[in-house]
Amino acid sequence: MLRKLAVLALAPLFACGSTTATTTETDGSSSTGDSDTAGTTGEPAYRATIRRTSFGVAHVLADDLGSALFGQAYAFAQDHACTLADQIVKVRSERAKYFGRGSGDAHLTSDFAYQALEVGLRAQRMWDAAPAEVQTAIEGYAAGYNQYLRDTPPGELPSDCAGAPWVKEIEALDLVRYYVDLGLLGSGNQLVGYIGTAQPPGVPSRMPGGPLAGLGTLTSGGFGSNGWALGADKTASGGGIVVANPHFPWTGELKLWESHLTVPDELNIYGVGLMGVPGVLIGFNDELGWTHTFSAGTRFTFYKLTLDPNDPTAYLYDGTSRPMTAKTFEVEVAGEGKVSRTLWYSHYGPMLNVDPIGWSTDVALTYRDANIENPRLIEQFLGMDRAKSLDEFKQVYQTVQGIPWVNTMAADKHGDAWYADASATAQISDAAIAGWQAAIEDDFLTGLLYQQGGLVVLDGSDSTYEWQDSGDARAPGLVPFSGVPQLARRDFVFNANDSYWLANPAEPLEGFSPLHGSERAPQSPRTRINAMLLQNDPRFPVAGDDGKFSLTEVKAAIQGNHSLTADLVLDDLLQRCDAQHLIEVAGATVDLRTICELLGAWDRRFNPDSVGAVLFREYLAAYGADSVLDRGSLFNAPFDPEDPVHTPHTLKAPAEGQVDGALVALGEAVINLKTAGVPLSAPLKQLQRAPRGSVEIGVHGGFAKEGIANVVGYNAGLNSTLLPKVYRPETVDGTAGLTERGYVVNYGSSFVMAVEFGPDGPQGEAFLTYSQSEDPRSPHFRDQTELFSRKEWRPLLFREADIAADPNLHETVVEGG
Structure with missing residues (x-):
């Protein structure tokens, strides 16, 4: 049954009310609605169809690139208009204008720093250097965002910015200012407080920096991620598999937003992008898929x-x-x-x-x-999106050289896999x-x-x-593409935010400038477990007896929540606990029998129902962050550059006649948990909570020290938004971030995607952990967060037949400009 709905009737669903959009609701069958173009004259410059499928994913169909990005921006604004508006105020140096000086003059300092970085001047240069199609894309995107604002009364915007005077229509150049800032994410963007306060000695108005x-x-920008690209030798199908697992903030401008863009015979790309950026940053098309991780090099x-x-x-x-x-x-x-x-x-x-x-x-x-002059950021992303082969994809890297701060892992339908750290790096x-x-x-x-x-x-x-110019890089003084670390394989390449060195442990990349990152250096537990999972290590035989991954197996591996650190030390710890049940901690005697029984029964994973995960986390709280990298307070066997995946290991034994520090740490964990009122047998999901509005959802995953691929956690400083953020209460002394609300999650696994290139084309599953919309009125404000909490993957709808068959399909035709 088909029924036509007025646009305003869908305002709570899409957070939009358009007088120039035609909206139809379908029961899965194809339909076309009549167009209401009241208030418009002449032929509109842009026209696109937005098809929302389950979980609010926006599939945008248009006849040309400008219209496709008009539609993408319109759909994005339905979910995140406030977020982009906030960032435009920032890069215009207008925060103090609307919000005053800010605490400690923070808004004023930000405004001065962005003026000092000359983002306006650099944006104009970026615009002038952009190819015509890039200008078309940005103009279309700006027009789509503006059309949404015209169609939506200010009071009907999400509560974060409803009626706010700083929410205004934008120009293409405003977006380019923002793209200059995004290019500086691993550099100047992080230095705002240091730039905007710098005054010479003797100046009476000197300020804290x-x-x-x-x-x-x-x-690193404080960011993490896992990225896998598997080739034919490592997949059951013989085609490539890409696993994306970026670890980014769950609030603010660095969230990712999911969409699918189709321009017949020109573009068909699915994935996620950064807020307010045209195209797709991480995703796939008919020929190949790719993902990124933040580079360990210096920008x-x-x-x-x-x-x-x-x-x-x-x-x-x-x-x-x-x-x-x-x-x-x-x-x-x-x-x-x-x-x-x-x-x-x-x-x-x-x-x-x-x-x-x-x-x-x-x-x-x-x-x-290195990124202060990067006029090719959007050209790079759009070129990747349009690549029709892995060779064309690499060619974009070689000719455009616009990658700012990430590693890339890509795989194609032929089973070829490729890695590069093409981030802008000083030479x-x-x-x-x-x-x-x-x-x-x-x-x-x-x-x-x-x-x-x-x-x-x-x-x-x-x-x-001084930086050295070779004449063949994007900008003077940078390493050209021919000199960056890269590797082609038929088994796999990966990265988990350590350097390029072990993109594949069978073929280490060596001999590069240390400005790209370290070689023959200790690796994080997360890098090590990534490598072990991909190698089907006997500790974690996730690919089965044949050692080749299916889509089901890579999904289980990346979300398996195995703790490498637990696997390395827990057997030793339990043996010592068996030998000595009582331990003196801060003048009190602690009986370890119950805690050791719980740890002995633990599955050594950080799954929702894992009992013992919290105990082990609090045990590790006694050890410093660097303790997991080499021999020291935790490990006895040191890091060995000839065996970097399997070292360091083995719990450090106490010196002769000394108190066993490992058992003391375990006793401290017991005391701290009892002080916090936490039952020792509490499952992880009871304590590890992700707030989405007024609802807190128990989620799985672990912290960096725990050696888990699927990272979640808390980080207060990874974005610059003035919109509401998630804050945690004061932590209990000596704990790993435990508060009266448990472990508050506002960061970590974001867009988790596994896509396989088989005989019938790409097939994949995913979830966007914090959900598609930031508007609490939307049904897509926390629906995928709940999926993530249950490890329920959802299909990626890429084929037209699958989109049409979705039972929750809604279509909106938008036009304007």
Whole structure:
């Protein structure tokens, strides 16, 4: 039965009310509705059909690329209009205009930093350099977003921005400003608090800067992910399989949004993209699929300047004093009017204010950014989406060179797999590398920042440390595509945020600049378990007797929640517990028999119903983050670069006559859990909770130390949104983040996809862990979160027949522009 519905009747479902859109609801059969174009004159510039299937996935069909992206933006805005509006305010340097100075002048500092980064000027250059079809795509996307705002009364927007004066129509150039910022995600975007507050000594208005401790996540952005690409030698079908498992925030602008774009005979691409970005970032087409992980390399280099003793706004360069450049910027502040601030630049880039180092009369920090000039970001993504073979896909990497900060794993229908870390990376000379590595040992600041997370600090007063231009990279001073780590295989390639070195352990990639990442270095437990799963290691024989993966087997493997750390130490721990039941902890005697019985019965997984997972997590809380990388407080056998997947291992034994630290840690876990009022036998889902509005959903998955592929957790600082975030209460002392609400989850596995290229084309399943819509009124606000909590994968509807047959199919025709 078919019935036609007025558009406004579907407003609660789609969060839209259009006077220029035709909407029909179907029971699975094909239909076409009449078009209501009241208020429009002439032929619209764009027209697209949005077909929403189960869980709110948007399949957009159009006759041309501009219209397809018009429709994609319209559908995106139905789910996330507030998120993009918030980011446009940010990159326009208008946060203080609408929200005041902010706590600790945070909004004001952000506005000044984005002015200092000159995102407007760089956006114009990006636009001018863009091919015509990229301009068409961005214009279509902006028009689609604007059309949604025209069709939706301000008061009917989601509650996060309903009636807000800062939600406005945008221009294509506003989107490009935002894309400049996204390109800086592993660099300048993370340095806003350091850039916007940098003032020379003697200035009376000097301000606190960004914290030294905050620099530790700059090389990774704090992001994680697992990415697998399996070739013919490793799959049961002989075609490629791609497994995507990006670990990103569950709130804010870094969420992923799912869609399917079809332009007949031109484009047919399915997957997820970042908020407000045209096309697909991670996904598949008829020929191949791909995924990304955040690169372990560095997207910038710090420079330590030796200042001119007579002028703190000048520095020595090859023995000569070189003046800095000053630029004064102006920001409008709510209730105050215009406020100005002068910021400073070396020839490398903006000056930085790092607490407690600051900017003294002797030394200062500046930086050079590998992605500050990346006009090809959108061209790169659209080129990947349109590739009709793996060779064409690689050609986009070679000719465009627009990848900003990710590794790529891809596989095609012929069973070829490919890995590359094509992220923008500085090219420095061997002499500069040697000098920097010597300074790590000899110079306190250089060594300290390297220990903070592999940060590179070069001597900015010596031209030896300038970036080297080879003439064949996207921008001067970068490593060209021909020089980046890459690997083609017929079995598998993978990455889990360690460096390129072990993209396949059978063929380590070596001999590259350390700015790409480390070689022959300890690997995280997550990298190790990824490798073991793919190798069908006897510890985790997930591919069965034949060692070849089916789609069912890769799904079970990536969501199996096996804990490698538990597998490495738990047998030893239980033996010692059997030998000594009582342990003194902080003056109290703790009986370990019950906890050891529970751990002995535990399945060593972090599944929803796993009893013992919480105990083991709290046991590991006694050990530092680095304890899982090499011999130390936890492991006895050290890391061996000749066997990097299987080392380190074995629980460290106590020295002769010393108290067993492992049993003390276990006793501390018992005390901490009892202090928190947590039953020792609590299943994981009872404590590990993901808030979606007023509902908290128990989810599976583990933390980094636990050696689990499927990561979930809490991170307070991974996005810049001013929209509501998920915050956790104060944690119980000594625990692994346990609060009165349990373990609060706002980060981790996001779009989990497994797609196989078989004889009948691509087939896959997935879930978007935080669900498709950010509007609490939508039925798709938490439906996939509940799927994820139950490990219930859903099919990816790629074929026209499957889309038409979906029982929840809704079609909307949108036009305008």
